[in-house]
Structure formats: C-alpha cells, structure tokens
Amino acid sequence: MKLVWCPETASKAYIDAVTALADRNLEEINVAELVSAMAGGWKAQLIVEAWARDAGAATGVGLRAAAKHGRGRHVCVVPGEQSAAEYVDAMRRAGAAVEAESVVVGEAEEVMRELEGVDLMVVDCRRRDAGRVLREARPGPRGMVVVCKGAGRRRGGAAVALGAGTRVVRSTYLPVGCGVEVLHVGVGNGPSLGGRGGRWIRHVDRDTKEEHVFRRR
Known part of the structure; x- marks a missing residue:
C-alpha cells in the first residue's frame, strides 16, 4: 500500500480551510491552508500536530477542517498541561471546539508511542523536542x-x-511562512535520501521546487 494523492479532496480541504480561517486574525494562515490541502489530498486517517507554545491556532483549524474529508482523526501533542490549556484556549478563540481526547500530553517518546500509524504529521520546529x-x-x-x-x-x-x-523517498522545501520542509516517508525496501552504498543524484524541479533523488547504477 502507498499514499495516493487525490486532487479533488485536496481542493475541498483547502476550500474548507480558507472558509474556516476567513476573517480570523491569525498568523501563518498560508501554512495552515497548505497543510490542510495536503491532509485532504492524501486522505490522511491519523493527522498529528506537534504544537509549539505561542504558535496560534491556524494550523489546528486547517487540519481539523481537512480531517473530515478522509474521515480521519486530528490529534495535537503537547509536552505539558500548560501547553495543552493554551492550545485549547487558542483553538476556542479561533472558533474551533476541541475534544479532550484530541489533545495528548506527555514526553515525545510517550505520546508518539501511543499514536501508531501516522499518515501526516506537522511539527513546529520551535519545539525544543521537535x-x-x-x-x-x-x-x-x-x-x-x-x-x-x-x-x-x-x-x-x-x-x-x-x-x-x-x-x-522524497523531500522538498517551500518558502511559505517561515519556511516549510516536506518529506515523504515510505514503507518497505527501497532507496532513501539517507541510504548508504551507491551514488545518489539530487535534482530540484525549477517550476515546482520539488526535490527528487535518483540512484545512479
């Protein structure tokens, strides 16, 4: 099995995110709309958001808007109870209700161990434990x-x-917001950007800025 991109659900998720974020005085709305389209397009079943304090609610709102298109689940992981309270408050002020089970509190090793089978994960690099x-x-x-x-x-x-x-298997950098790095993690055997043995050639598409890696035989 592999992730399959669906342009139709990506468009629907993007539109829902734009609608949910309209007239909201929130930061990083462009990033939120981007990740919402990704979550919808990949029909992610388990969406994990590693939230950083003071990051705002835009990404969470966008991901929640996208989750329903794949009948998925959006979970936010935070390191402590104070961060959890701040996240819930930010989401409520943005007009999004948050269920208790959608916020998981604990150390990185502990909380991620509970979340088996992640389809899409958004990590804020400002977190110390990113x-x-x-x-x-x-x-x-x-x-x-x-x-x-x-x-x-x-x-x-x-x-x-x-x-x-x-x-x-694939990596790209997008100059959106304060910079967004996107990686596709594959399953099974095959080439990897971090693999050893053999020569790998890196190519960046000038139009899409997408990065491809090829193995030279």
Missing part, C-alpha cells in the same frame, strides 16, 4: 508525510532527525 518527536513517529502502512514548519532556510534537517532506518 527532533525527538520526529524520531519517535510511527508511519502507517501507506507511509507518512512529514511537514516541518518554521524550518527557516534549513534544508534536510528533518530527514536527519528521523529515526535510523527511516526510508525518506
């Missing part, structure tokens, strides 16, 4: 899309932070 969250992520049987927001101009950092043996 690397640990990435390493502990457990992809679903179709693979996983990882979005690192607030990446600045750093490229490739997320692939390095992922756990040993993780198969990263």
Whole structure:
C-alpha cells in the first residue's frame, strides 16, 4: 500500500480551510491552508500536530477542517498541561471546539508511542523536542508525510532527525511562512535520501521546487 494523492479532496480541504480561517486574525494562515490541502489530498486517517507554545491556532483549524474529508482523526501533542490549556484556549478563540481526547500530553517518546500509524504529521520546529518527536513517529502502512514548519532556510534537517532506518523517498522545501520542509516517508525496501552504498543524484524541479533523488547504477 502507498499514499495516493487525490486532487479533488485536496481542493475541498483547502476550500474548507480558507472558509474556516476567513476573517480570523491569525498568523501563518498560508501554512495552515497548505497543510490542510495536503491532509485532504492524501486522505490522511491519523493527522498529528506537534504544537509549539505561542504558535496560534491556524494550523489546528486547517487540519481539523481537512480531517473530515478522509474521515480521519486530528490529534495535537503537547509536552505539558500548560501547553495543552493554551492550545485549547487558542483553538476556542479561533472558533474551533476541541475534544479532550484530541489533545495528548506527555514526553515525545510517550505520546508518539501511543499514536501508531501516522499518515501526516506537522511539527513546529520551535519545539525544543521537535527532533525527538520526529524520531519517535510511527508511519502507517501507506507511509507518512512529514511537514516541518518554521524550518527557516534549513534544508534536510528533518530527514536527519528521523529515526535510523527511516526510508525518506522524497523531500522538498517551500518558502511559505517561515519556511516549510516536506518529506515523504515510505514503507518497505527501497532507496532513501539517507541510504548508504551507491551514488545518489539530487535534482530540484525549477517550476515546482520539488526535490527528487535518483540512484545512479
């Protein structure tokens, strides 16, 4: 099995996010609309948001708007009770109701262990434990899309932070917001950006800015 892109649900999720975020005085709305389209397009069943304090509610609102298109579940992971209270308050002020079970509190290793089969994960790089969250992520049987927001101009950092043996088959950097790095984590055997043995050629599409990696035989 693998993740299959559906333009129709991506468009619907994007439109729903735009509607939900309209007339809201929130930051990073452009990033929220982007990740909403991704979640909808991949029909993500389990969407994990690793929220950072003071990050606002735009991303959460966008992901919740997208979750229904794949009949998925949106979960926010936070390191402590204070962060959880701040997240719930930010979401409510943005007009989004938050169920208690959709906010998971605890250390990165603990909370990610409970979330088996992640389809799409959005990690705020401002979190001190962002690397640990990435390493502990457990992809679903179709693979996983990882979005690192607030990446600045750093490229490739997320692939390095992922756990040993993780198969990263595609990576791209988008100059949206404060920088967004997107990775596609595959399942099974095959080439990886972090693989050894053999020569890999990196190519960046000038139009889409998407990064492709090819193995030279």
